[in-house]
Amino acid sequence: MIEKNGRVPAGGARPARSAASRGGRAEVLARRPGRSIMRDVAELAGVSAQTVSRVINGHPYVATDTRQRVLAAMRALDYQRNPAARALVTRRSGTLGIVGYESPLYGPTSMLYAIEGAARAAGYFVSVASVRHLDRRSVLDAVEWLRRQSVEGLIAIAPKTSMASALAQATAGLACVTVGGGCSDAIPSAQIDNAGGARLATRHLLDLGHATVHHVAGPSDWPEAGERVYGWRDALQAAGAPTPPVLPGDWSADAGYEQGKALARDRSVTAVFCASDQLALGVLRALHEAGRRVPDEVSVVGFDGTPDGGHYLPPLTSVRQDFAELGRSSLGLLLSQLDRVGDTPILRRDLLLPELVIRSSTAPVPGGDGPAEEVTPASPTPRD
Amino acid sequence: MIEKNGRVPAGGARPARSAASRGGRAEVLARRPGRSIMRDVAELAGVSAQTVSRVINGHPYVATDTRQRVLAAMRALDYQRNPAARALVTRRSGTLGIVGYESPLYGPTSMLYAIEGAARAAGYFVSVASVRHLDRRSVLDAVEWLRRQSVEGLIAIAPKTSMASALAQATAGLACVTVGGGCSDAIPSAQIDNAGGARLATRHLLDLGHATVHHVAGPSDWPEAGERVYGWRDALQAAGAPTPPVLPGDWSADAGYEQGKALARDRSVTAVFCASDQLALGVLRALHEAGRRVPDEVSVVGFDGTPDGGHYLPPLTSVRQDFAELGRSSLGLLLSQLDRVGDTPILRRDLLLPELVIRSSTAPVPGGDGPAEEVTPASPTPRD
DNA sequence: ATGGACGCCGAAAACGCTTTCGGCAATGCC
DNA sequence: GGCATTGCCGAAAGCGTTTTCGGCGTCCAT
Numbered sequence: 070m071i072e073k074n075g076r077v078p079a080g081g082a083r084p085a086r087s088a089a090s091r092g093g094r095a096e097v098l099a100r101r102p103g104r105s106i107m108r109d110v111a112e113l114a115g116v117s118a119q120t121v122s123r124v125i126n127g128h129p130y131v132a133t134d135t136r137q138r139v140l141a142a143m144r145a146l147d148y149q150r151n152p153a154a155r156a157l158v159t160r161r162s163g164t165l166g167i168v169g170y171e172s173p174l175y176g177p178t179s180m181l182y183a184i185e186g187a188a189r190a191a192g193y194f195v196s197v198a199s200v201r202h203l204d205r206r207s208v209l210d211a212v213e214w215l216r217r218q219s220v221e222g223l224i225a226i227a228p229k230t231s232m233a234s235a236l237a238q239a240t241a242g243l244a245c246v247t248v249g250g251g252c253s254d255a256i257p258s259a260q261i262d263n264a265g266g267a268r269l270a271t272r273h274l275l276d277l278g279h280a281t282v283h284h285v286a287g288p289s290d291w292p293e294a295g296e297r298v299y300g301w302r303d304a305l306q307a308a309g310a311p312t313p314p315v316l317p318g319d320w321s322a323d324a325g326y327e328q329g330k331a332l333a334r335d336r337s338v339t340a341v342f343c344a345s346d347q348l349a350l351g352v353l354r355a356l357h358e359a360g361r362r363v364p365d366e367v368s369v370v371g372f373d374g375t376p377d378g379g380h381y382l383p384p385l386t387s388v389r390q391d392f393a394e395l396g397r398s399s400l401g402l403l404l405s406q407l408d409r410v411g412d413t414p415i416l417r418r419d420l421l422l423p424e425l426v427i428r429s430s431t432a433p434v435p436g437g438d439g440p441a442e443e444v445t446p447a448s449p450t451p452r453d
Numbered sequence: 454m455i456e457k458n459g460r461v462p463a464g465g466a467r468p469a470r471s472a473a474s475r476g477g478r479a480e481v482l483a484r485r486p487g488r489s490i491m492r493d494v495a496e497l498a499g500v501s502a503q504t505v506s507r508v509i510n511g512h513p514y515v516a517t518d519t520r521q522r523v524l525a526a527m528r529a530l531d532y533q534r535n536p537a538a539r540a541l542v543t544r545r546s547g548t549l550g551i552v553g554y555e556s557p558l559y560g561p562t563s564m565l566y567a568i569e570g571a572a573r574a575a576g577y578f579v580s581v582a583s584v585r586h587l588d589r590r591s592v593l594d595a596v597e598w599l600r601r602q603s604v605e606g607l608i609a610i611a612p613k614t615s616m617a618s619a620l621a622q623a624t625a626g627l628a629c630v631t632v633g634g635g636c637s638d639a640i641p642s643a644q645i646d647n648a649g650g651a652r653l654a655t656r657h658l659l660d661l662g663h664a665t666v667h668h669v670a671g672p673s674d675w676p677e678a679g680e681r682v683y684g685w686r687d688a689l690q691a692a693g694a695p696t697p698p699v700l701p702g703d704w705s706a707d708a709g710y711e712q713g714k715a716l717a718r719d720r721s722v723t724a725v726f727c728a729s730d731q732l733a734l735g736v737l738r739a740l741h742e743a744g745r746r747v748p749d750e751v752s753v754v755g756f757d758g759t760p761d762g763g764h765y766l767p768p769l770t771s772v773r774q775d776f777a778e779l780g781r782s783s784l785g786l787l788l789s790q791l792d793r794v795g796d797t798p799i800l801r802r803d804l805l806l807p808e809l810v811i812r813s814s815t816a817p818v819p820g821g822d823g824p825a826e827e828v829t830p831a832s833p834t835p836r837d
Numbered sequence: 838a839t840g841g842a843c844g845c846c847g848a849a850a851a852c853g854c855t856t857t858c859g860g861c862a863a864t865g866c867c
Numbered sequence: 868g869g870c871a872t873t874g875c876c877g878a879a880a881g882c883g884t885t886t887t888c889g890g891c892g893t894c895c896a897t
Contacts, residue, residue, distance in 0.1 A: 106883060117847045122885060130845050152603055153540035154883035157852045162537065164580070164602075171566040173760070178562040182555040182583040189582065194602050196548070196580045198573065199566040218548075218578050219536055322764040347761060354764045376557070377731060380706040380738045382766045490853060501877045506855060514875050538853035542882045 105146040114142035125150060156219075164194040165403065166215035166223035168208065171199045174320060175346075175375045176392045177226050180248060183396030184224060191404060196220060203228070205235040212239035222403045224248055225256075229290045244406040248399035249293060257406065259399035259419040263293050266388040266423035267300030270342045270370040272308070273386070273425055277368060278434035279340035281310040285328045285352060287344040288319045297344050297372065313338075318348060325351025332367075333359030339367055339434055346371035346378040349385055353430070357382070364432035374426055384428035395421055489530040498526035509534060540603075548578040549787065550599035550607035552592065555583045558704060559730075559759045560776045561610050564632060567780030568608060575788060580604060587612070589619040596623035606787045608632055609640075613674045628790040632783035633677060641790065643783035643803040647677050650772040650807035651684030654726045654754040656692070657770070657809055661752065662818035663724035665694040669712045669736060671728040672703045681728050681756065697722075702732060709735025716751075717743030723751055723818055730755035730762040733769055737814070741766070748816035758810055768812035779805055 111118045116135060123131050124139040131139075142148070156162045165188050170177055185195045196218055198211040208228070215223055222244030225236055236245065237255050247258040274282045284301045287294030298315055305312050316331070318324030325348035332338050333356050343349035349371035353363060361367050363383055371378055374389025398419045495502045500519060507515050508523040515523075526532070540546045549572050554561055569579045580602055582595040592612070599607055606628035609620055620629065621639050631642040658666045668685045671678030682699055689696050700715070702708030709732035716722050717740050727733035733755035737747060745751050747767055755762055758773025782803045 108883085118883090119848085119885075120846060123846085126885085130843090132845065135845080149601060151541070151883050152601065153537045153546065154852090155885075156537035157535070157541055157854085157883080158885045160852075169566065171570070173559050173563050175557050179557050181565075181581075182553065182585075185581055185583045186555070186585070189598060194580055194598075195582075196578055197565075197569055198579075199569045201566075201570070214573060214578075217533060217536065322761050326764055350761060350764050354766055354768075357766055377706050377734060377761070380710055380734050382738060382741055384738075492853080502853090503855075503878090504876060507876085510855085514873090516875065519875080535853050538882090539855075540882095541853085541884085542855045544882075 105148050106151070107148070109146055110139065110142045110148050113146060114138040162194075162219045162221055163192065164196050164218060164220045165400075166212075166218070166220035167195060167197045168211045168215065168223060168225045169197055169199045170203060170227045171201045172227075174227075175377075176249065176373060176390070179392035180226055180396035180399070183393040184248075184400050187397045187400040191400070193221075203232060205232065208232050208235045209239050212236070212243075216243065222246070222407050224399050224403055227291075227293075229288070230292050230295070231290050244403060246399050246403040246406065248395060257402050257418065259395055259402050259421070260293070261390045261395060261421040261423050263296035263423075264300030264303065266372065266390065266425075267297040267342070268304040269423065269425045270372065270386075270388050271301045271304035273427070274340040274342065274368055274370060274431065275304065275308050275310060277340070277431060279368065280434070281305060281313060282340045282342050283313050283316065283332060283338050285316045285318055285325055285332075285341060285343045285348050287317075287348070289317050294344055301342055318344075320345045320347055322347045322351040322354075324348060325353075326355050328352065329355025330359070332356070333361050340369075340431075341367060342370045342372075344372050346373045346375045346381075346385060346387055349378070349387070349430075350381055353381055353383075353385070364430050366435060368431040368434075370431060374424075379428060381430070383430050386428045386431040387426055388423045389426050390423045391421060489532050490535070491532070493530055494523065494526045494532045497530060498522040546578075546603045546605055547576065548580050548602060548604045549784075550596075550602070550604035551579060551581045552595045552599065552607060552609045553581055553583045554587060554611045555585045556611075556704075558611075559761075560633065560757060560774070563776035564610055564780035564783070567777040568632075568784050571781045571784040575784070577605075587616060589616065592616050592619045593623050596620070596627075600627065606630070606791050608783050608787055611675075611677075613672070614676050614679070615674050628787060630783050630787040630790065632779060641786050641802065643779055643786050643805070644677070645774045645779060645805040645807045647680035647807075648684030648687065650756065650774065650809075651681040651726070652688040653807065653809045654756065654770075654772050655685045655688035657811070658724040658726065658752055658754060658815065659688065659692050659694060661724075661815060663752065664818070665689060665697060666724045666726050667697050667700065667716060667722050669700045669702055669709055669716075669725060669727045669732050671701075671732070673701050678728055685726055702728075704729045704731055706731045706735040706738075708732060709737075710739050712736065713739025714743070716740070717745050724753075724815075725751060726754045726756075728756050730757045730759045730765075730769060730771055733762070733771070733814075734765055737765055737767075737769070748814050750819060752815040752818075754815060758808075763812060765814070767814050770812045770815040771810055772807045773810050774807045775805060 107118045107121050111121045114121070114135075116139060120131065120135065121139050121143075124136050152163065167181060167184060169181055181197070188195045196215065198214045200207040200211050212223065220243075223240065223246075225245065225247045227249050228236060228247050233256075236247070240256075245256055247256050249260055271282050282301065282305065284298065286298050289295070302312055316328040318328055325343060328348075329352035332341060332352065341352055343352055349369055352369055356363055356367055356369070363369055369385065371385045371387035372390075374387045378385040378387050398421060402419060491502045491505050495505045498505065498519075500523060504515065504519065505523050505527075508520050536547065551565060551568060553565055565581070572579045580599065582598045584591040584595050596607065604627075607624065607630075609629065609631045611633050612620055612631050617639075620631070624640075629640055631640050633644050655666050666685065666689065668682065670682050673679070686696055700712040702712055709727060712732075713736035716725060716736065725736055727736055733753055736753055740747055740751055740753070747753055753769065755769045755771035758771045762769040762771050782805065786803060
């Protein structure tokens with residue numbers, strides 16, 4: 070009754086594993102009672118372990134009834150494959166990493182969840198490492214931490230321009246994608262057409278008859294902020310409108326409030342384009358406190374299209390970006406990198422098109438036509 | 454020159470591993486060139502592999518100079534321990550799971566990052582699984598997915614009451630903690646004192662002379678929403694004020710707007726306590742559109758203390774909860790569960806104290822004293 | 838009959854680490 | 868001087884999978 074491999078056939082429920090091996094040493098670690106392993110399934114199904122493996126991995130050349138027996142045994146034992154053992158031999162962890170910027174911003178959060186959902190659908194686990202501050206050290210640490218977990222690739226959410234080199238250095242030899250801000254030419258990225266969105270917003274205001282549009286920008290070291298500035302300036306120049314100085318801030322309502330106060334003092338400003346909805350919220354408040362009515366005296370446009378924006382006072386016209394789609398897109402980019410392991414990465418940029426949602430914070434310019442008359446703001450040049 | 458274990462001592466840079474084993478079979482999988490393993494380090498340092506292991510794991514009984522040599526070799530080879538191999542033998546993945554509710558809410562997001570930060574400090578990786586809808590099936594799937602990754606424990610963010618059984622069932626035999634909503638007595642949870650916060654808000658309005666306070670609640674199947682209702686009602690009764698019917702919603706500004714429209718029509722309401730800042734945002738808008746001035750005619754209080762709330766029109770008085778601390782607290786709870794593996798879990802509840810931040814959306818009742826006179830709302834009974 | 842070709846399955850060797858056991862020197866104690 | 872103790876280290880087993888190799892039928896074409 071002794072089998073070839075020296076193991077005693079199941080006399081009782083489950084014989085002490087490995088007790089029959091070389092030195093007859095007692096089992097080293099007590100098995101967690103609830104967990105069964107592949108060999109248990111194999112015994113119950115009357116096959117060998119690697120046949121079980123074949124069934125699990127969908128390999129061909131398994132007879133139909135054998136497959137059924139194995140599947141039944143798996144169900145009966147509530148078998149679950151040990152990912153560590155699998156990872157050890159396949160050299161694949163099946164895990165993707167996300168370095169996320171620790172901010173309560175609407176966008177990054179939406180993307181995080183979208184990425185996870187798409188990753189799970191593709192069979193990948195998702196592990197996060199957050200950075201509180203976007204400095205070099207933090208990013209290096211986060212990527213290092215993810216590496217230690219042997220992630221197969223990673224997505225960096227919302228990196229600043231200055232992090233390009235840090236990220237490139239830290240992710241050497243690792244598939245990497247950035248999202249919402251192409252921070253470097255060396256790393257593929259998924260992002261919306263920021264310049265296009267900014268053009269959309271600016272042109273909308275110009276179309277309403279405003280002589281020019283002021284811009285409260287995002288932090289100057291974020292590529293997304295820079296691109297929006299570019300699009301805004303571009304639309305202004307295309308229409309022959311003067312270009313006021315950029316008012317920089319971070320993305321927050323606090324910053325918007327501060328810049329808004331200055332804007333409110335200047336009676337010549339009739340249109341403001343903000344690089345985020347939160348900035349717009351602050352501007353709206355400053356304008357209101359200064360007694361300037363929106364949209365009667367001043368029009369305001371935001372960027373992001375957050376659900377909250379629809380309930381600002383007044384409801385905010387904004388450039389909506391589809392963060393969920395952005396997240397999915399970035400994952401697609403990463404997966405396509407992983408497919409071509411070894412080859413040179415494809416440096417693709419996914420550009421999503423934003424959409425202008427017009428609500429109540431924008432209106433035609435007060436006097437019927439703009440205060441400036443050297444141009445005809447009512448008929449912009451839609452040159453594209 | 455043949456060693457006892459049959460391996461050929463390093464003649465060249467790195468001999469084909471396992472080529473000298475039993476059948477002289479060629480190496481099965483090409484090693485990733487960049488990755489060195491423990492044996493490489495051991496050879497370079499002139500010690501055995503398990504001495505390297507001892508150094509890494511900080512075991513005693515390693516001579517100081519040996520340790521130095523090993524550390525130097527590790528640095529030289531840029532050695533990184535293979536987590537899969539380690540997990541396989543230790544039966545510990547070193548990973549914690551988070552099931553997160555896929556919503557752009559401010560709170561859950563802040564907590565997610567706080568948990569990750571604290572977990573990393575404690576040496577744990579964090580893997581997320583998000584659920585789009587809080588139904589039973591989704592939760593079961595998410596937990597199952599995390600299990601497949603063999604997480605050692607998990608934290609469920611913002612579960613509804615109805616998920617109690619699903620969560621309890623799915624996490625059987627797994628350390629689990631909920632945060633921001635004790636959904637079941639069987640699962641420990643970290644949360645703020647919702648009832649206390651609601652009392653704070655309600656009493657504040659009562660103190661301002663309002664005859665009673667209306668309440669726009671969160672979804673009725675969220676325990677947090679229920680507790681806030683309870684605290685609100687409790688404060689009302691303690692002050693002898695009448696208890697208007699609860700106006701339920703979800704947490705969104707949309708819902709707040711809808712309920713706010715009804716509230717605005719009722720001229721008798723002078724004070725509204727909302728279960729979230731976003732609800733308050735919607736209420737504020739509805740009130741404004743109906744021509745009711747805040748805080749002159751109606752006072753509004755929110756809950757959460759989001760940074761945006763400070764820029765609403767008018768800036769919102771709110772009950773601030775420290776989400777980051779909440780996240781850290783929940784992780785602490787989970788870790789203490791893990792320490793006592795096998796024992797019965799300690800069913801602790803961490804209660805954090807919220808804080809009322811008073812801004813401009815609340816003011817004394819219009820007429821100097823409230824429209825109702827059967828009680829003296831100006832002197833509430835602080836009975837606790 | 839015979840020889841592939843094909844379908845199905847099992848034996849055994851890794852994967853890279855930790856753990857247990859045991860060995861060897863140096864030291865302390867009686 | 869013998870013997871236990873202590874500090875340090877190596878050999879070997881084993882964690883639970885996947886992969887490679889090979890074996891055994893069966894079927895079809897010679």
